[in-house]
Amino acid sequence: MSILEDAKQAVKGAAQAALQSAVQMAPDSWMPGGRPDPLIRERHGYTGRPVSRVDGAVKVRGVAPYAAEFPLDRMTYAALVFSTVAKGRIATLDTAAAEAAPGVVLVMTHRNAPRMQPMPLFMTSEKACGGNDLPIMQDDRIYWNGEPVALVLAETQAQADHAASLIRVAYVAEASVTDFGEAKAHGTEPGQFMGQPLRYDSGDAEAALAAAPHRVDARYTTPRHSHNAIELHAVTVAWQGETLRVHDASQMVAHMAWSLGHVFGLAEDQVHVTSPFVGGGFGGKGLWQHQVLAAAAAKLAGRPVRLMLSREGVYRIVGGRTVTEQRVAIGAQADGGFDALVHTGTVAMSHHNVLPEPFILPTRSAYASKTMKLDVEVAYLDMVANTFMRAPGEAVGTFALESAIDELAVAMDMDPIELRMRNEPDTDPTTGAPFSSREVEKAYRDGAARFGWAQRGTPGSRREGEWLIGTGVATATYPYYRMPGGAARITLTRHGHVTVDIAAHDMGMGTATAQSQVIADRLGVSMEQVTFRYGDSSLPGTVMAGGSQQTAAIGAAVVAAHRALVTELLKLAGNDSPLAGLDGDAVGGRDGGLARLDDPARHESYASILARAQRDTVVVEASAPMPLETMHWSMHSHGAMFCEVRVNAVTGEVRVSRFLGSFDCGRILNPKTAASQFRGGIIMGLGLALMEETQYDERSGRIMNPSLAEYHVPVHMDVPAIEVMWTDVPDPHTPMGARGVGEIGITGVGAAVANAVFNATGKRIRDLPITLDKLL
Amino acid sequence: MPLTVNGATVPLPDDPRVSLLDLLRDTLHLSGTKIGCNQGACGACTVLVDGERIVSCLALAVQYDGRAVTTIEGIADGETLHPLQAAFIEHDGFQCGYCTPGQICSAIGMAAELGRGMPSHVTGDLAATVVLDADELRERMSGNLCRCGAHNGIVAAILDVYGPAKVDQEVAA
Structure with missing residues (x-):
């Protein structure tokens, strides 16, 4: 990142810090969520019921269309060639045989690619979502091992794949840094996340640690991870005059339209991105070079293009979670109270992305400590840009933090749950903000009772034949986020049908189903009368499916649009209505119309209001307020993760035999x-x-296991029956009383397993994944 | 005997390199059969050939002359979902839905294997009748990856339809 960008980020960060303290001091009533969402009280509607997915039937029939499944006339199929060096220049590039191969329509390289701007880097402006900001086939330079250097279009996929195999490339390699140790030796820089420094100091933590009567101090490491959504990244593109039509697999359609527009010099409304179904995202389905290359090739060829990356291609050009090295040190008094909490370390990053895996995020709000020191340092590699992957920061940060807590509990001979409860904070440990809702103790209490935590033995004390059995526990935590940009349109017909339009996403989270339930309750209609339209950049709002924030972002946008609808309806209802004279805040949707909240007898149906006003439809659109509630309150979800493992004493094989997650995520x-x-x-x-690791050759920066055969993900045989439960205590300051549930599940799991492995074997594994060789 | 897909006769491709998967998706536009790796590692492309499950990405279309292919689009009886499709919805045996067609086709093929008495790696007594408990099912379905983590729902849905109480009559039918 440039010095200018650093300076801009610093200014943004300082402004944000000033705003934060002002927002914290403001009265609750000024905040979004200051007045609880009336729907929190609704207990007899759809909200909270286990409704089956609204898109279930099309998915089980195989007729839901994903990005690569839009047949277009004169379609061409793309294949890519990837660089095999980490840094340097293309010396020779022989495409003659490919161009002469049967069915080939186009071979695109840096020699003939159209002139394009780099992708605007994710989070550098409101709608920027590029995974990196490198030139795309604009010259002969190579920036990472796996960068696309040629694209072939052909009449069929088989012809394109064959022709791509005929392209010969030679490189002049230049010195590159692909070894983490070497990168650290070159010096590190302090990490920044969302414009703010990750460094935090409260008191002299090192001195307090040294003086504490009990302490642990250990180093934990986590490898690279890949999202591995089963749907390969794919895009189908067609130019319609000066408009670019994009069928994408996207977690961010509005961002995509703007960012692709930036690349091709188009206004965002000249790029139409739709993404009705996405075959898994997990942070990986954003803007990467394949969408840009497909659009460029479609422009040159004058034909539609379908580009589906191979599985290897996904590993080559879509980043994943980066490697971390973390130190966690805790100093405690004899009663378990923390004197010092230190969580520092180094992550690898490329020069062309913005995510220094922020592993200290969970530590900011998890425990009270008299002193604290947090820091993430960045070492730079010439590798594919790393990116957001499910719970970036928390997923690997909780492994280190919650392992260290367990180590301290062992060292002090305390129950690890008791140790955690002794350090429950009263207010946010780093910002001082009050908690919006925090039921960590209840989650632990309920989970421990259900799991049978009290039956736990001492390390190495349970054995059945060859199998050593142990249990472990860890805290899960993830923040409530709501990003700016939420907006929604409601169309209400005289027949009481409600359509809500918002450029949001359902990648399988159940967004459309849960939001349809909420909308039905909010408007007082049946679910059959609700249509929830999403996944289309032409709809209102800029709503990313990320940060577990969609539920809140959509909720707040619909609340705003609903308020506008109520205002409009009251105006239309006029003085002849039972609702005459009522204020918008006093009424809500009920029984197919509006009713006074505290006197439902004062009611008029939508049909009646619209008929009297001689209207067939009412259409309103509104934007959600800025998410100031996240500065005013400390807003976090939590969970207590309980795990039982069986470790084979002979082979070191680890089997997870039981798992229970007890969550506090507001209302479900x-x-x-x-x-x-x-x-x-x-x-x-x-x-x-237990198994995931994106392996790369430290000599060349090349990913060595770009395949589902060699990057292991849990299969059916690895997954026991997993029990989940929740407090269901509504958060009074969020839409519907809910906090997002998409990412918290991955947090705490690494430590719960590692702690169970320790309880089973007496061996402490601080290096993920916990493969059997580490237990022999 | 020509190649049939869901009962309809289909011409074989001229290009012998075309996989059965690409024939289904690109030529016939039967895109319910999914592509997740194109190397036989994920099971998303599972279809039934004369009732047996195969990964269609590792099958050349021209090899299937004379065979009857059933894809996810051919599993339901018109408007009526196959019991397994309905069970997947009821038990939430999917999230994104991308591995789902492969899981469903694979489970149907698996039930037939069970009906023929085929043992698996976890079968204890090779002489006894195999009972489809959760471990047998997990072992036999481990070739179908799911990244959303719907494994519990998938197992529940399959047991609901093919579990011990039901497996005999279902497979015999």
Whole structure:
């Protein structure tokens, strides 16, 4: 990143800090969420019921269309060639044989690619979402091992794949840094996240640590991870005059339209991105070079292009989670109270992305400590840009933090849950803000009772034949986020049908289902009368499916649009209505119309209001307020993760035999789809704990296992029945009383497994994944 | 005997390199059969050939002359979902839905294997009748990856339809 960018980030960070202290001092009533969402009190509607997915039937029939499944006339199929050096120049590039191959329509390289701007780097402006900001086939320079150097279009995929194999490239390699140790030796820089420094100091933590009567101090390491959504990254593009039509697999359609527009010099409304179904995202389905290359090739060829990356291609050009080295040190008094909490370390990053895996995020708000020191340093590698992957920061940060807590509990001969409860903070430990809602103790209490935590033995004390059995526990935590940009349009017909339009996403989280439930309750209509339209950049709002924030972002946008609808309806209702004279805040949706909240007898149906006003429809659109609530309160979800493992004493094989997640995520909108989100996170966490690692050659920066055969993810046989439960205590300051549930499930799992492995074997593994060789 | 897909006769491709998967998706536009790795590692492209499950990405289309292919689009009985499709919805055996067609086709093929008495790696007594408990099911379905983590729901859905109480009559039918 340039010095100018650093300076801009610093200014932004300082302004944000000033705003934060002003917002913290403002009265609650000025805040979004200062007045609880009336829907929190609704207990007899759809909200909270285990409704099956609204898109279930099309998915099980195989007729839901994903990005590569839009047949277009005169379609061409793309294949890519990737660089095999980390840095340097293309010396020779022979495309003659490919151009002469049967069915080939176009071979695109830096020699003939159209002139394009680099992708605007993610988070550098409101709608910027590029995974890197490098030139794309603009010259002969190579920036990472795996960068696309040629694209072939052909009449069929088989012809394109064959022609791509005929392209010969020679490189002049230049000195590159692909070894983490070497990168650290070159010096590190302090990490910044969302414009703010990750460094935090409160008191002299090192001195307090040295003086504490009890302490642990250890180093933990986590490898690279890949999202590995089963749907390969794919895009189908067509130029329609000066408009670019994009069928994408995207977590961010509005960002995509703006960012692609920036690349090609188009206004955002000249780029139409839709993404009705996404075959898994986990942070990986943003803007990477393949969408740009497909659009460029479609422009040159004058034909539609379908580009689906190979599995290897996904590893080559889509980044994943980066490597971390973390130190956690805790100093405690004899009663377990923390004197010092130190969480520092180094992550690898490329020069062309913005995410220094912020592993200290969970530590900011997890425990009270008299002193604290947090820091993330960045070492730079010439590798594919790393990026956001499910719970960036928390997923690997909780592994280190919650392992260290367990180590301290062992050292002090205390129950690890008791140790955690002794350090529960009263207010946010780093910002001082009050908690919006925090039921960590209840989550632990309920989870421990259900799991049978009290039956736990001392390390190495349980054995059945060859199998050593142990249990472990760890805290899960993830913040409530709501990003700016939420907006929604409501269309209400005379027949009481409600359509809500918002450029949001459903990648399987159950967004459309849960939001349809909420909308039905908010408007007082049946779910059959609700249509929730999403995944289209032409709809209102800029709503990313990331940061577990969609539930809140959509919720707040619909609250705003609903308020506008109520205002409009009251105006239309006029003086002849039972609602005459009522203020918008006093009424809500009920029984197919509006009613006074505290006197439902004062009611008029939508049909009646619209008929009297001689209207067939009412259409309103509104934007959500800025998310100031996240500065005013400390807003976080939590969970208590309980794990039982069986470790083979002979082979070191680890089997997870039981897992229970007890969550505090506010009100659960749909227990069926939320349970799937929790379990899904936990299962990805089991992968993180036991098997997942994107291996790369430190000599060349090349990923060595770009395949689902060699990058192991949990399969059916690895996944036991996973129990999930929740407090269901509504957060009074969020829409619907809910906090997002998409990412918290992966947090804490690594430590819960590692702590269980220690309880089973007496061996402390601080290096993920916990493969059997580490236990022999 | 020509190649049939869901009962309809389909011409074989001229290009012998075309996989059965690409024939289904690109030529026939039967895109319910998914592509997740194109190397037989994920199971998303599972289809049934004369009732047996195969990964269609590792099958050349021209090899299937005379065979009957059933894809996810051919599993339901018109408007009526196959019991397994309905069970997947009921038990939330998917999130994104991308591995789902492969899971469903694979489970149907697996039930038939069970009906033929085929043992698996976890079968204890090779002489006894195999009972589809959760471990047998997990072992036999481990070739179908799911990244959303819907494993519990998938297992519940399959047991609901093919579990011990039901497996005999279902497979015999």
